[in-house]
Amino acid sequence: QSVLTQPPSASGTPGQRVTISCSGSSSNIGSNYVYWYQHLPGTAPKLLIYRNNQRPSGVPDRFSGSKSGTSASLAISGLRSEDEADYYCAAWDDSLSGWVFGGGTRLTVL
């Protein structure tokens, strides 16, 4: 059981907008930044969003993040086939004194 809760799967057609949710608690999302990572099997995970809603250089503006209270979400607009991957949210947990990840959401582009 992951500390952060994500839906196991999401899907959309090319060009659509999809959102992935991430639910936590006051000790993690409620009091710290949220991060989002994209992971394709066999490759290194990639940072997509940091500090709730900031994009590293090179990440398309089709990806956006938001946070409200103890929940966060990742939105992907203009869905493309290359967006098919696993997406993870993460945050520091003050009670555990460690980083926690969500269980991951597998995004399928239909």
Add this chain to the structure above:
Amino acid sequence: EVQLVESGGGLVQPGGSLRLSCTASGFTFSNYWMTWVRQTPGKGLEWVANIKQGGSEKNYVDSVKGRFTISRDDAKNSMYLQMNSLRAEDTAVYYCAREGREAAGFDFWGQGSLVTVSS
């Protein structure tokens, strides 16, 4: 160019030990927190441990406390994970990652090293 390269993975019997290394290049290693993250077969990412610049502070996930030890050698631009009393559930791909400055997240990752614990 920032590069992180893991090494030291392999097959080990339950109860055995293994030492992973992560060698960094392309940035001033001593200025950054570093972290280990693993992905078990068919499951998601799990943070394992991290270490502060200079090694003065270390944190571990509960499931590895007392069995794993994280360390670093800034002169060698390297981080290590000593894994003892290994269990089947420790089987995973282990990634090293850099923790970006000013809360920038795990901004660079290695390609991973597979650890298999099996008799």
